[in-house]
Amino acid sequence: MTDRWLLIENGTVIDGDANPPVPDCSVLVRNARIVKVGNVDRDTDIPRGAQVEVIDARGKTVMPGLIDIHCHMTYGLARTEEEISVYTPPELRTLIAAANVEKVLAAGVTSISQPGGSYFIGVGLREGIKRGLVHGPRMTSAGRYLTTSNGLTDWFPDATGNPESSIGKLTNTKDQMVEEIRRQAKAGVDLIKLADSPYGDFQAFTNDELKMCADLAHQLGLKITIHARGDGEMNAAVNAGFDHIMHGNYMSDATIENLAKSQIPLAPTQLFMHHIVEFAEISRNRASIVEATKRMNDATQETLHRAYAAGVKFAMGTDSGFATVPYGEWHARELEMLMHYTGMSALEAIQAGTKNGANAMGLPDDLGMLAEGKLADIIVVNGDPVADIRVLYTPGKVETVILNGEVQTFPENIRRRFMRNDYLPHEYGWEVLSYERVFEGAPQPKTQLDWTSEQRLDVVNDVRKQEKAGALAVAGTVANLNGDGPAAE
Numbered sequence: 001m002t003d004r005w006l007l008i009e010n011g012t013v014i015d016g017d018a019n020p021p022v023p024d025c026s027v028l029v030r031n032a033r034i035v036k037v038g039n040v041d042r043d044t045d046i047p048r049g050a051q052v053e054v055i056d057a058r059g060k061t062v063m064p065g066l067i068d069i070h071c072h073m074t075y076g077l078a079r080t081e082e083e084i085s086v087y088t089p090p091e092l093r094t095l096i097a098a099a100n101v102e103k104v105l106a107a108g109v110t111s112i113s114q115p116g117g118s119y120f121i122g123v124g125l126r127e128g129i130k131r132g133l134v135h136g137p138r139m140t141s142a143g144r145y146l147t148t149s150n151g152l153t154d155w156f157p158d159a160t161g162n163p164e165s166s167i168g169k170l171t172n173t174k175d176q177m178v179e180e181i182r183r184q185a186k187a188g189v190d191l192i193k194l195a196d197s198p199y200g201d202f203q204a205f206t207n208d209e210l211k212m213c214a215d216l217a218h219q220l221g222l223k224i225t226i227h228a229r230g231d232g233e234m235n236a237a238v239n240a241g242f243d244h245i246m247h248g249n250y251m252s253d254a255t256i257e258n259l260a261k262s263q264i265p266l267a268p269t270q271l272f273m274h275h276i277v278e279f280a281e282i283s284r285n286r287a288s289i290v291e292a293t294k295r296m297n298d299a300t301q302e303t304l305h306r307a308y309a310a311g312v313k314f315a316m317g318t319d320s321g322f323a324t325v326p327y328g329e330w331h332a333r334e335l336e337m338l339m340h341y342t343g344m345s346a347l348e349a350i351q352a353g354t355k356n357g358a359n360a361m362g363l364p365d366d367l368g369m370l371a372e373g374k375l376a377d378i379i380v381v382n383g384d385p386v387a388d389i390r391v392l393y394t395p396g397k398v399e400t401v402i403l404n405g406e407v408q409t410f411p412e413n414i415r416r417r418f419m420r421n422d423y424l425p426h427e428y429g430w431e432v433l434s435y436e437r438v439f440e441g442a443p444q445p446k447t448q449l450d451w452t453s454e455q456r457l458d459v460v461n462d463v464r465k466q467e468k469a470g471a472l473a474v475a476g477t478v479a480n481l482n483g484d485g486p487a488a489e
Contacts, residue, residue, distance in 0.1 A: 004031050005050050006405055007040060011057025011380065016064040016354035016369040018347045021386060027062055029376040032404040037370055053407065055400060057380050063350065064368050065110025065137075065377035065401065066392070067357030068331050070246060070269045070317025072489065073097040073104075073125055073139075074117035074167075077432055079323045081155050084118070085166040094121050101125060101136035103328030104320070106410045108398035110377035111367060113360045114141040115225050115246065115317075116153075116193035116489060118167055123188045135410075137403065138377070140190035140361055144169040145227070145489070146180055146213070151204035152195035152227050152489060167489070168195060174212055181216050190362060191223035191243070195489065199296070200230025200250050210240040223360065227489060231255050238262050244315060244360050249300040251307060260311040265356050267317030268304060270337040273297055275324045279433055283324055301341050308342035315360065316353035319489065323432050328414070330435070332392035339389065346386045376405035395435055 006029040013025040015037070026040040036045055046052055076096040078084045088096070104112060114122040122141025128134035145153045145168045153168025162170040171177040181192055194213060196204045205213075210226070210233075217224040223243040228234045235255040237245050244265045251259070259266060273293055276283065280290040308314070318334045320327055335349040344352070355368035366375045380400035383391030391397045401408045 003047075003050060004405060005029065005046055005052040006055070006376070006402070006407070007042070007046070007052050008055045008057050008062050008378065008380065009040070011060050011062035012384070013037060013370055014061060014063040014347070014350060014386070015371060016351060017371075018345075018351040020347075021061070025062070027370060027376075027378065029378075029402075029405045032376055032406075034370060034372055034374050034376050036372060055380060055407075059382075060399070061381040061384055062370070063379060063381065063385070064354040064370055065379050065403065066108050066332060066353045067111040067113075067316060067361060067368055068104070068109045068318050068320065068334075068353075069113040069244060069265075069315050069357045069360040070115055070267050070319055071104065071109075071112040071327075071331075072117055072319065072321030073101055073112070073114050073327075074119075074121045075321030076100065077323045077326050078321065085155060085168075086163065088118075090119050090121065090165070093118055094124065097121055097125050098128065098134045098136075100327045101129070101134060101139075102410065103414055104331065105135065105137045105401060105403065105408060106398075106414050107328040107331050108379040108381070108392065108401055109137055109331045110379070110401065110403050111138045111357065111361050112136075112140075113191070113357075114139065115191065115227075116142045116145040116167055116195070118165065119144070120184075120187045120189070126190075127188075135408075138361065140223075142191045142193040142225070143184040143187060143189045144180075145193045145195040146171045146177055147195040148172050148204045150197060150202070152198045174209060177209060177213055178216060181213060181220070181222075185217075185220040185222060189222065191225060191360075192217045194224070194226040196226060196228050196233040197230060200228070200233070200247075203230065203232035203236065205233065205236070207236045207239070210236050210242075214240040214242055223362065225360075234259065238264055246317060248307065249296060249303060251303050253306065253310075256303075256307045256310045256312060259307070260313075263313050265313045265315035265359065266307070267315045267357075268300070268338070268341060269317040269319045269334070270297070270300065270341050271330060271334045272319040272322060272325045273300070274337055274340075275330075275433060279324070279438060282433060282438065297341075304342045308344055313356055314338055314342065314344070314348075314352040315356040326432050326434060329433070330393055332389070335385075335392065336389050346389050349389060350385060376402060378402040393435070 008027040013022045028036040028040045074097050075084050126139040126141050129136045147153045147168045154170050171180050214224050225244050226237045227246050228237050229247045229249040231250050231252050238258050246267050248266045276293045316334050318331050335353050338349045358364045358367035382397050382399050385392050
């Protein structure tokens, strides 16, 4: 087989490891891997007679492809939980997922992890991508969420039972948990997903149950993650040795210290929660949902600023799959949310969206960085994301997507092809929040975050003063939700 060579010249390289950008830099790729970053001499670095594809990235940014470790491909732009778990048949849901996944890749997201979804569609989608049947990013997938009667995804009354179509699998005993993990491992999942309490107001799994699930998953060669919004389940998941954790809205200083010491990545996935509030008028969510979410977001900002200051490692997850966070539209905006909710810099946010997600893909030494020997998942961006992180989600700014060393091509109308379920518009927002729908005619998003490092430190100090108020906000959220709040999975 003839080697395939790709040379990206004259760009400003962001390596994914939070190092300063390098201007006028080249990246040389042989087949699927990067062989050189820096000055490339065509006469000595490339064999004589080799055919080389050349991309001139002058005035543009070259960086690793984004890694979204919380992307639900089986949800299909859902507007209700019933739409996700009951009304869409598996055959149609599979086709919708296959059609939507290409949009994720076109947005510059070259790797995704699906932490739970319908049936084993995620496993089939992953294999379809590998075999070239479906055009999409590299992918890992969990099966249905393991939950308890008190956890997220045991949505329906006991009288209805726990249908196979539900994204949650009810496991109230250790034996049931063991059985389901073994069953999912046999079906080919990459990771196990647990769902603790919806809003973090109590711990739904016991400490022993979490440790047992983590140990068994690891024994079977799988990763394990958890929906954990509250302090108790967060700390228990860290102690149990989970591979990465979702959300972390409410954490004590002791839990934050434990998480920071472990260096287990936390993916807050604030994009969905933020959009519920910021675009409430467009989405037409009920006022009770918007107000409860706003209180949760305020408490989350206080928590995550403390977590960032303590050295917690963050990764990028978007909860894409709802109408409020449609595929291919907003993934990179989670980096803006990380800056807003933690106070980190743009380079640190990019590191969260690249290098820090590699372990969730099972490739911690191969993905997420532009360096010799790494897999060549690369994007070329017409703009400077360090100066303005929004260029990473502005339509047309991600000009070139490279996966496994190959330049990808896409249909011209890919951004406007909304493959979604069409059953019961209700709780997650009636409108598909496309970029054009939200910002058409507006020069900038509302949440421009051009903060200096001093301003970010001021925010940290301010939220520390509001710690008691944040605790009251948590209590108010739990007291007033009454089933109305968002329970983003």
